[in-house]
Amino acid sequence: MTIIVTGGAGFIGSNFIFHMLKKYPSYRIVCVDKLTYAGNLSTLKGVISNPRFRFVKLDICDREGVFKLFGEEKPDIVVNFAAETHVDRSIYNPSVFLMTNIIGTATLMDACLEYGAKRFHQISTDEVYGDLPLDRPDLFFTESTPLHTSSPYSGSKASADLLVLAYHRTYGLPVSISRCSNNYGPYQFPEKLIPLIIANALNDKPLPVYGEGLNVRDWLYVEDHCRAVDLIIHQGKPGEVYNVGGHNEMRNIDVVKLICGLLGKPESLIRHVADRKGHDMRYAIDPSKISGELGWLPETKFEDGIKRTVEWYLENREWWETIISGEYKNYYEKMYGNRE
Ligand code: NAD
Ligand code: DAU
DSSP states (O other), X not given: OEEEEETTTSHHHHHHHHHHHHHOTTOEEEEEEOOOTTOOGGGGTTTTTOTTEEEEEOOTTOHHHHHHHHHHHOOSEEEEOOSOOOHHHHHHOOHHHHIIIIIIHHHHHHHHHHHTOSEEEEEEEGGGGOOBOTTOTTOOBOTTSXXXXXXXXXXXXXXXXXXXXXXXXXXXXXXXXXXXOOEEXXXXXXXXXXXXXXXXXXXXXXXXXXXXXXXXXXXXXXXXXXXXXXXXXXXXXXXXXXXXXXSOEEEHHHHHHHHHHHHTOOGXXXXXXXXXXXXXXBXXXXXXHHHHHHOOOOOSOHHHHHHHHHHHHHHTHHHHHHHHTTTHHHHHHHHHTTOO
């Protein structure tokens, strides 16, 4: 069994590679990653010399390169994590999101058709459903909730989902899609809320909370997401969409205060800054399809997962300090410099 995992030098893709190499001793994993600002080869140092692992630096939009690799590897399964993923960056520069998230996905599916892959799995997001109002806690996203996007990022991910379903219907490509809620855990790039707050708090820097911090996200520990994808690629039905989420909704301000508490840092570090444009209010996943059909349930409670995550960032300072001392400084200044 050969699996091509794209975006495997990023947060969730790398955790998925670790999970698969450990769980399936006969599987070969080929990681394809362009190593954008969000990709980090040092994340993969524990597996790079594993004889069942190959790393290929490649842009998923590079049609010639992708076809050449698929010709060499003839993958059984392709799991597409590769994407531009940060909503705030998509607001400043949408075009790269359209290229990677839409054209890149189509390029991979063309190669799957050419070389007969038995499954193409698209890693999508709950953001394709838009948001839910705060005053309707009874509402959840199901797989049949209409797509209704808010940001260039979510628009590009929804476009990719539509193409994936079109390739299934038109060409019979055996596809599946998972739409997961917010992940947290080791190796998450420090531009995202949880690692950003941990890193800033450890450096006694202000903790930026957009608007009042009342927006709600449904947090899932990354390993639980990896187990869901593992189940879907082996047992999920072709042509189907599966929502993945842990019924763990929290307001941003409460997440930030919890992290302050875990690190023993004062809440006076919190700064309410200008809100994100088009900011989604609430995400909440109904995971009953994947639970009922495939028996998936989240295993890590938020209170345990967040402690484990904070400990990981404490024990792996070099990993994130290398990132925040580089180009990230320019990004941070642009994004937060004059944000009142
Ligand atoms: P990430 O930003 O940490 O990693 C993305 C990876 O993709 C990086 O290694 C980057 O180098 C690579 N990449 C980007 N453009 C590429 C290209 N053109 N060709 C090859 N590689 C490229 O992202 P993440 O948080 O790990 O997200 C992975 C996937 O999961 C994405 O598709 C995202 O939409 C989805 N997702 C993320 C979350 C979350 O909470 N982080 C939740 C649901 C879904
Ligand atoms: O829901 C799944 C999505 O989760 C994924 O598809 C995206 O790839 C991933 O980036 C994530 O999107 P969010 O926009 O929800 O995540 P982010 O960590 O950027 O922000 C989480 C919440 O925290 C959001 O309401 C915005 C807020 N926020 C974020 C940052 C970076 C702040 O208040 N301050 C910040 O500095």
